[in-house]
Amino acid sequence: MKPTEQLLNEILDEVRPLIGQGKVADYIPALAEVPPHKLGIAVCYNDGEIIQAGDCEEGFSIQSISKVLSLTLAMSLYEPEEIWQRVGKEPSGHAFNSMIQLELENGIPRNPFINAGALVVSDMLHSRLSAPQYRMLELVRELACNPHIIYDKTVAASEMQHSDRNASIAYLMRSFGNFQNEVMPVLSNYFSYCALKMSCVDLARTFSYLANKGLPLGAKKTIVTQTQSKQMNALLATCGLYDGAGEFAYRVGMPGKSGVGGGIVAIVPGEMTIAVWSPELDPSGNSLAGTAALELLAERIGRSIF
Numbered sequence: 001m002k003p004t005e006q007l008l009n010e011i012l013d014e015v016r017p018l019i020g021q022g023k024v025a026d027y028i029p030a031l032a033e034v035p036p037h038k039l040g041i042a043v044c045y046n047d048g049e050i051i052q053a054g055d056c057e058e059g060f061s062i063q064s065i066s067k068v069l070s071l072t073l074a075m076s077l078y079e080p081e082e083i084w085q086r087v088g089k090e091p092s093g094h095a096f097n098s099m100i101q102l103e104l105e106n107g108i109p110r111n112p113f114i115n116a117g118a119l120v121v122s123d124m125l126h127s128r129l130s131a132p133q134y135r136m137l138e139l140v141r142e143l144a145c146n147p148h149i150i151y152d153k154t155v156a157a158s159e160m161q162h163s164d165r166n167a168s169i170a171y172l173m174r175s176f177g178n179f180q181n182e183v184m185p186v187l188s189n190y191f192s193y194c195a196l197k198m199s200c201v202d203l204a205r206t207f208s209y210l211a212n213k214g215l216p217l218g219a220k221k222t223i224v225t226q227t228q229s230k231q232m233n234a235l236l237a238t239c240g241l242y243d244g245a246g247e248f249a250y251r252v253g254m255p256g257k258s259g260v261g262g263g264i265v266a267i268v269p270g271e272m273t274i275a276v277w278s279p280e281l282d283p284s285g286n287s288l289a290g291t292a293a294l295e296l297l298a299e300r301i302g303r304s305i306f
């Protein structure tokens with residue numbers, strides 16, 4: 001069954017009471033100030049039809065959702081083995097910003113969707129692109145069919161001022177030989193990607209290539225191959241929600257990616273892309289009401305990859 005706008009509104013009303021039970025990300029002031037009651041959802045069908053409800057046109061910080069875009073860019077620039085010898089494909093079972101496994105596993109991050117993995121991917125982009133921030137923005141604007149998407153400079157600057165942990169992760173990997181460029185310029189790019197300001201509608205459009213065998217909305221050419229799109233969905237299903245990936249698979253049953261800005265993108269391969277936003281997070285750093293909304297939607301429209 002196709003979701004209607006009425007169904008989306010009903011779902012938002014059902015999950016709204018959860019607001020107050022989570023915690024807005026507060027590691028940087030720019031995120032701590034986001035109003036916790038924001039709640040939005042957008043569904044983009046592979047034919048481009050959008051169904052939406054709530055605060056779905058308001059831009060927010062996409063944070064770790066950008067890690068999927070970095071990997072997508074890297075896949076277009078590198079052979080698969082060049083990527084997978086530097087970053088793994090296994091769920092970490094640890095927090096997104098954990099360093100525990102890095103020391104034990106020779107500086108090779110478990111997967112590209114935890115911070116360590118995304119930093120390696122950012123390092124790879126830095127090595128191959130003369131203006132990685134420019135290229136990323138160009139790609140996102142194209143995928144979202146929205147030329148007005150910007151980097152939120154305040155968020156990016158705030159991240160840079162509180163960068164000790166991510167810098168430590170990068171330096172540790174560098175000490176193992178798994179980081180080729182100077183740390184600070186790569187960090188600055190990584191934080192800009194995280195600071196992309198996009199709405200649920202932008203996100204649902206942007207990631208529709210993963211629901212459509214690598215073909216972006218309105219495009220004639222794929223951005224990743226059908227095989228790469230399948231592989232990316234597998235990684236999202238197993239690693240996209242960090243140490244909450246199992247819980248998300250159990251409750252929602254779709255490949256997904258979250259960010260500490262409170263956004264989550266979920267894919268129904270062959271059919272649609274869903275984006276939700278609610279800033280309060282659960283202990284794993286995933287949107288609390290956002291996950292509940294996706295769980296309800298999956299159940300009501302009878303979709304699951306399992």
Ligand code: GLN
Nearest residue numbers: 063064096115194259260
């Ligand atoms: N900018 C955040 C960080 O690097 C992104 C983390 C996230 O969204 N999970 O810590």
